[in-house]
Amino acid sequence: MTDQEALFEYLLRLGDSTLILGHRISEWCGHAPVLEEDIALANTALDLIGQTQMWLGLAAEVEGAGRSADELAMLRDVWDFRNLLLVEQPNGDFGQTMMRQCLFDAFHIELLTALSQSDDNRIAGISAKALKEVTYHLDRSSETVIGLGDGTEESHRRMQAALDLLWPYVGEMVTPDAVDTAMHAAGIAPDLTALRARFDTRIDAILTDATLVKPDSTYAQTGGKTGFRHSEHLGHLLTQMQWLQRAYPGAAW
Amino acid sequence: MSQEWPLWEVFIRGQHGLNHRHVGSLHAADAEMALKNARDVYTRRNEGVSIWVVEAAHITASSPSDKGPLYEPSESKVYRHPTFFDIPDDAGHM
Numbered sequence: 001m002t003d004q005e006a007l008f009e010y011l012l013r014l015g016d017s018t019l020i021l022g023h024r025i026s027e028w029c030g031h032a033p034v035l036e037e038d039i040a041l042a043n044t045a046l047d048l049i050g051q052t053q054m055w056l057g058l059a060a061e062v063e064g065a066g067r068s069a070d071e072l073a074m075l076r077d078v079w080d081f082r083n084l085l086l087v088e089q090p091n092g093d094f095g096q097t098m099m100r101q102c103l104f105d106a107f108h109i110e111l112l113t114a115l116s117q118s119d120d121n122r123i124a125g126i127s128a129k130a131l132k133e134v135t136y137h138l139d140r141s142s143e144t145v146i147g148l149g150d151g152t153e154e155s156h157r158r159m160q161a162a163l164d165l166l167w168p169y170v171g172e173m174v175t176p177d178a179v180d181t182a183m184h185a186a187g188i189a190p191d192l193t194a195l196r197a198r199f200d201t202r203i204d205a206i207l208t209d210a211t212l213v214k215p216d217s218t219y220a221q222t223g224g225k226t227g228f229r230h231s232e233h234l235g236h237l238l239t240q241m242q243w244l245q246r247a248y249p250g251a252a253w
Numbered sequence: 254m255s256q257e258w259p260l261w262e263v264f265i266r267g268q269h270g271l272n273h274r275h276v277g278s279l280h281a282a283d284a285e286m287a288l289k290n291a292r293d294v295y296t297r298r299n300e301g302v303s304i305w306v307v308e309a310a311h312i313t314a315s316s317p318s319d320k321g322p323l324y325e326p327s328e329s330k331v332y333r334h335p336t337f338f339d340i341p342d343d344a345g346h347m
Contacts, residue, residue: 034258036279036290043293140289147282 006182007120008062009082010189012072013179013225015055016083019073020234021104022048023241024091033094040140044101047133054126074245078235085224086169088234092162095148095155099162102145105138106202107173107195114190123188142206149210160212171220174199179225260309261287263294265301273305284308 001009026045032038056069086104091097112134115127148155174196176184183189207214223229244251258280264273276295281287287306296304315323327333 034280036281036294039297040290040293043297136292143285143289147286 001178001182003182003186004062004064006179006186007188008059009179010183011055011059011062012082013084015052015059015069015072016081017087017104017225018048018055019052020081020083020237021087021101022046022052023237024087024089025097025101027091028094028097037094041097044137044140047130047137051126051130051133054129058122058126070245074242078230078238079227081230081234081238082225082227083234084169084173085221085231086166086173088224088231088237089166089169090233092165093158095158096162096165098141098144098148099159100166101137102141102206103166103170103203104173105134105141106206107170107199108134109138110195110198110202111190114195118189119187145206145212146210149207149212156211159210163207163212164215167215167217168219168221171218172222172224175220175222177226258282261291261306262309262312263287263291264305264307265291265295266303267301269302273303276300278309281306 022045025041025048028038028041029045030038032041052073053069056072060067060069060072084104086100089100091100109131112127112131116124116131118124118127145159149159150156151159174192176192180189180192184191204214221231224231259282260278261281261284262278263276265276266273279287279290279294281290284306287308288304291304291306295301
């Protein structure tokens with residue numbers, strides 16, 4: 001893998017993760033438990049789709065094959081996606097959605113904080129812009145996880161169940177592989193092992209306030225960011241998200 | 254205890270130098286959440302630089318049926334408006 005191919009892969013990871021999570025959250029639009037949360041989730045979804053435009057735009061530029069950000073988003077199939085497994089997991093109930101969000105946000109904020117110091121000015125610029133949005137995302141999702149975890153008996157039970165369900169997808173975010181290591185060596189991306197310590201500190205504090213118990217397991221599902229093996233959920237998501245471009249190729253407004 | 258979140262009234266300052274203006278209301282469990290919800294519901298299109306929220310139950314409002322005793326007495330007191338002064342030309346437009 002050349003440096004350019006590794007950078008393309010890395011940018012797909014960033015852009016695909018925000019794209020798939022953005023789409024997932026947008027599925028709540030019109031269905032959230034209360035109007036205020038409905039709008040807040042839609043705002044978060046739009047923030048993430050906006051970040052996707054920047055990441056995939058840069059990925060397309062780096063690839064240099066004449067593809068656009070839209071083509072990368074709408075015309076690739078499951079095996080070409082490089083998003084984290086966590087973000088493609090189904091919404092479940094509102095608590096599960098917020099738990100997924102909080103786990104991702106706690107990672108995302110550390111990643112973007114580090115990437116805003118990247119040697120690559122384009123990546124640093126996008127990260128600095130996205131960091132402001134993600135700071136608010138984490139503020140909101142962590143408060144909700146704490147409120148529901150330390151809430152009623154039922155809300156606590158649901159949040160613990162969500163944490164137990166999603167925990168096996170946390171490891172993939174913070175465990176480096178060949179692409180992560182190459183990007184770190186090139187001064188582009190942070191050392192994920194060091195980032196994991198900061199992520200753990202954040203998550204531990206949130207879970208303690210939420211009176212939730214972190215699962216005593218380091219087992220990690222993998223295969224999302226390498227594209228080796230996505231969960232079955234991603235294909236279903238893509239059929240919804242890409243339907244219009246597949247049915248009416250080249251449609252624009 | 255009610256199962257519903259309390260109602261909050263939202264006030265937003267549109268620009269520096271302007272007053273906070275009532276823009277609407279929303280539901281939230283506590284003040285912090287009300288602020289966040291206000292941010293998401295009422296400032297999506299860059300409407301504000303500052304938000305106040307106050308629980309609606311804490312607002313004491315005048316009653317519409319009292320409007321006679323409250324406001325009519327002032328209608329006949331035109332001398333409370335400073336319209337009987339000649340403004341010197343030097344003062345310019347006021």
